[in-house]
Amino acid sequence: MPSRNHLDKIRKNKKWTEEAMERALVEVKSGRCTVRQAAKQFGVPKSSLGDRVSGRVTPGSRSGPAQLIASADEDRLVEFSLYMSKHGFPLTKQQVVSFASSIYKRRHRRVAFSKLGQTWWLNFRKRQEKNITNQQADFVVRGKTVCMRKEQVNQFFHLLNSVMDANELRDKPRQILNCCETGFQLGRKRVIYPKSSSLGYKPPPGSRDHISILACFSATGEDIPPFIIYSKAYPGVCYKTQGPPDALYGWSDSGRVNSELFKRWFLKHFLVYAPKERPLLLIFDGHKSPVNLEVLEAARKKNVVLLCLPPNCSHLLQPLELGLFPLLKQRFTTLTGDTCTAEACFAVSKKDFTGVFKETYQAAKEEEGVGIVKEGFRKCGLYPPDHSSINNALLMPSRSMSPADGASLSTAAQGVPTVDDLTVAGPSS
Structure with missing residues (x-):
């Protein structure tokens, strides 16, 4: 599985924008430039521009492997995660991947196993970074104590x-x-036994x-x-x-x-x-x-x-x-x-x-x-x-939070605790 750093490095190597690619494509289709000239002028890869001109690649489509879950299903998964967080059920990474796998299997019933794993999770977080964040909960609210604060x-x-x-x-x-x-x-x-008799095995x-x-x-x-x-x-x-x-x-x-x-x-x-x-x-x-x-x-x-x-x-x-x-x-x-x-x-x-x-x-x-x-x-x-x-x-007395305690829970989760929360970024509405 590629690491997060490796995926970030790949993204950083992309120096052109979709807007530049669209402008280059317009120039080529209008006949004002050749593919080579437009690629040089707008700073986009000649091969990528050629693929869009020939129709092998749909303009505006994402690069890399095909998205395993359709955008509509992914939006539904995000909506589900946000709802869960706001109502006291913040999801862990493992739960999100499990739910995503269920969606994938529902759409691909003939597939014997799920293809979703760490790579999908990293890409999912990158695509949804404006909507969700994965935070570490404070150790007191992980359910390890017997008292509530x-x-x-x-x-x-x-x-x-x-x-x-x-x-x-x-x-x-x-x-x-x-x-x-x-x-x-x-x-x-x-039942009654003689006091000296051995009862043999006793179930634990x-x-x-x-x-x-x-x-x-x-x-x-x-x-x-x-x-x-x-x-x-x-x-x-x-x-x-x-x-x-x-x-x-x-x-x-x-x-x-x-x-x-x-x-x-x-x-x-x-x-x-x-x-x-x-x-x-x-x-x-x-x-x-x-x-x-x-x-x-x-x-x-x-x-x-x-x-x-x-x-x-x-x-x-x-x-x-x-x-x-x-x-x-x-x-x-x-x-x-x-x-x-x-x-x-x-x-x-x-x-x-x-x-x-x-x-x-x-x-x-x-x-x-x-x-x-x-x-x-x-x-x-x-x-x-x-x-x-x-x-x-x-109740245990309230405990003030400090930076030394680690990342705190997002306010969108309304403070209901869990481990590795998947919560809404920013204040709740």
Whole structure:
């Protein structure tokens, strides 16, 4: 792969301009000059001018290899990147190249592999240098700490208020939704052994089956039927028969939501059961469930605004984490007859999980559960938007930025952190 310096050197060696080439071409076509004379007069290469005169090269076309992605698709990719940045999902270089590869494969279905790599990335950055920039994030906002800083919370609420005002959502709690994931690790029932007997092999912690629930509620306490995610494959339909009404089911190696599962949930489930009023505001932790082109296209088409929470904020900004999930896990523990804590093992099999969870999930439908969801939105300051609802004692003090800290985040990203941000250059509009 050619290095950035090598590509810059090639560009610098080009001493003529397209304007000079056009003027030379006019002179040759008018018959006032020969190709040689016009090339000398306007300082352009004779061979390049000859190619344009003969029609082998279209006037105004770029030199070098053909652009792998059409200009319209590249503009769409830039627009996608800017939207993601402004709504709290700044993309990394790897994500941009991955999305570009998806576009390329969509246009070239017979190609077995993508041709996009470092060379395409460097050329893309050069072509779009007026629109985007790739910056290094401050080390504090890379999600490495367990506490949030005050400036992160301030920046998020600034973004939240801007989005609500732009979409006139301040008095429409039914159109403001939060989705969040919680997990259940399935343990083994306890049995009695002689004290001196050897139990043999003990599975290491974390090796038990893991089941996740992706729940989504509005600020009025109304729900989207849950998404139940199993670890590894689940055989047949026996795992689905006794679950909550209209629940969605899926699986992943980790037993947690990933990009593909989130896309399936959003396109096939959320848009089906979400309120019909528009616009909708969907707030969630996008760093764990990264959106992709298909999700963004569908969201914009259906007038759904996606807003990302900063990382490491579940204890402050996730309404479901503050009340509903502890209630559900307490109910689950009661139904299973197990005395383990909410995050510990439960004496229930994977096959029986949906039946037990159906009874558990009824708590969210009851008056107490609805009230807890609404109170969670209030405590987090998400609805009504209220920065003062946050407990400042749980925040780390603000940290002043200095040149020694490295490149700062672009203001267009509204300060929502990530690593290697792809953000808008210059101030946001």
